[in-house]
Amino acid sequence: ENPGWYTAYTPYQAEIAQGRLEALLNYQTMVTSLTQMEIANASLLDEGTAAAEAMTMLFGLRDKALKTRNAVKFFVDQQVLPQTLSVLTTRATPIGIILEVGPIDSFSYGDDYFGALLQYPGQEGIAIDGKPWAERCQAHGIMTVVAADLMALTLLTPPGNWGVDAVVGTSQRFGVPMGYGGPHAAFLATKEAYKRNIPGRIIGVTKDTDGNRALRMALQTREQHIKRDKATSNICTAQVLLSVMAGMYGVYHGPSGLKAIASLIHHKAQVLAESAAKAGIKVKHQAYFDTIWLEIPEHKVRPIAEQAGVNFYYTQQGVGIAVNETTSDSDVEEILAILGKALGVSMAQTEPNRAAIDGAIRRTSEFMQEEVFNTYHSETELMRYIKRLESKDLALNTSMISLGSCTMKLNAATEMIPLGWTLWADMHPFAPLDQVQGYQEMLE
Structure with a gap:
């Protein structure tokens, strides 16, 4: 909602973009720390795009042995999120990649595969130790991608510890806000x-002419900026404002705050x-973070849930329930009341007597130990930090920007007001169509 941030030009000129560049560097640092990878880009469009970019990046990285044996298959964990699978399918077909989707424990590790993707945690909430899978892939020359939940990585073992080639996800x-599916800033973290x-941009640290610390876009792999035949991706749009928001969330809460939120x-x-x-309901998976999967029939639960104004996730395999930091104790009570009424059983809140995140999947390493994530933990401190960064940039609230670009087709401030409305911003992308008639009318 601050035009000092949303009307600034793409940071091609580092001299007038030091504030945003620092905010983006914070985002990259947060991602590399949580994933335990060596580098990360300054954001991509969404998790599906990031997964597809990782797949095509690894396809281009095939060594002579993989090319000789015509390794064109990419294995996808059946626990992958449906929107990610959709984008993977769209991006794979034109370049000759063959997708194979199935249970991760049935993967054959055949010579015709160049890569594989694991969802962590999976669509049904399951969190597995991916190290044996990653090591076996490496032994067969197969490159690996993990689509991970950043919040979950405050408690779960980071995929970087498994030696994977790339980690992708959304922030x-x-x-x-969910915003009916976007916009959100995605990330792609990988090896040095x-x-x-790597697609997109990487923000790096350098020195100015006086020898002082300065920031700049260290790497861009877009064909507009380098020789077309050297470009690795046509992705040129970063979600700068969204990655700045996510990075500031990390700055404000810090490692302790994020871990407390995840634990809650x-x-x-x-x-x-x-x-x-x-109450006798079978819980499908015993290791999970925020999503549980109940093996109960949809027809018994859905009518009662929707009558109460509650949406669950339904498939032929059962009912999925996901919670987040906005889920209250009264929400939990309501969910249990719905399940109890649907199944004709008495249900009461029961405190856990076992760990659902333990052993090899429990994170033991520290993260986000940098000063910036351990300083600005009050509203006033954060507000002043954001203002200091804003004052380093040139945006339309202070000056005309004498550059012409497709990025300058800006919306009027009044047009952006609805983005903050709860009914607009908080809509879940999987909400039934009859509950999102306003969105559907706009899209059509």
Whole structure:
């Protein structure tokens, strides 16, 4: 809502963009720390795009042995999110990549595969130890991608510890509304060795002519900026404002705050799982973060849930329930009341008596130890930090920007006001169509 941030030009001129560049560097640093990867870009469009970019990046990185054996298959964990699979399918077909979707434990590790993707945690909430999978892939020369939940990585073992080639995901849960699916800032973190192949932009630290610390866009792999045959991606749009928001969420809460939020989320999921199990409902997975999967029929639950104004996630395999930091104790009570009424059983909140995140999947390493994530923990401190960064930039609220670009087709401030409305911003992308008639009318 601050024009000092949303009307600034793409940071091609580092001299008038030091504030945004620092905010983006914070975002990259947060991502690399949580994933335990070596580098990360300054954002992509969404998780599906990031997964597809990782797939095509690894396809281009195939060595002579993989090309000789015509390795064109990419294995996708059946726990992948449906929107991610859709984008992967669209991007794979034109360049000759063959997607194979199935259970991760049935992967054959055949010579015709160049890469594989694991969702962590999976669509049904399951969190597995991916290290044996990653090591076996490496032994067969197969490159690996993990689509991970950033918030979950405050509690779960980071995929970087498994030696994977890339980690992708979205930063939506870091202070950005769902917005019926977007916009959200995605990320792609990978190995230092792949820095010339990563799509998008990387913000780097350098020195100015006086020898002082300065920031600039260190790498761009877009064909507009380098020789077309050297470009690794046609992705040129970063979600700068959204990644700034997510990065500031990390700055404000810091490692302790983020871990406290994640622990609260996980505890509510545990209460739901334990309460369901005590009432005789089968909980499909025993290791999870924020989503539980109940093996109960949709037709018994859905009418009662929707009558109460509650949406669950339904498939032929059962009912999925996901919670977040906005889920209250009264919400948990309401969910249990719905399940109890649907199944004709008595349900009460039950405190967990076992750990759902333990052993090899429990994170033991520290994260986000940099000063910036451990300084601005009051509203006043954060407000002043944001203002200091804003004052380093040139935007339309202070000056005309004498550059012409497709990025300058800005919306009027009055047009942006609805973005903050709760009924607009908080709509879940999987909400039934009859509940999103306003969105549908706009899209059509």
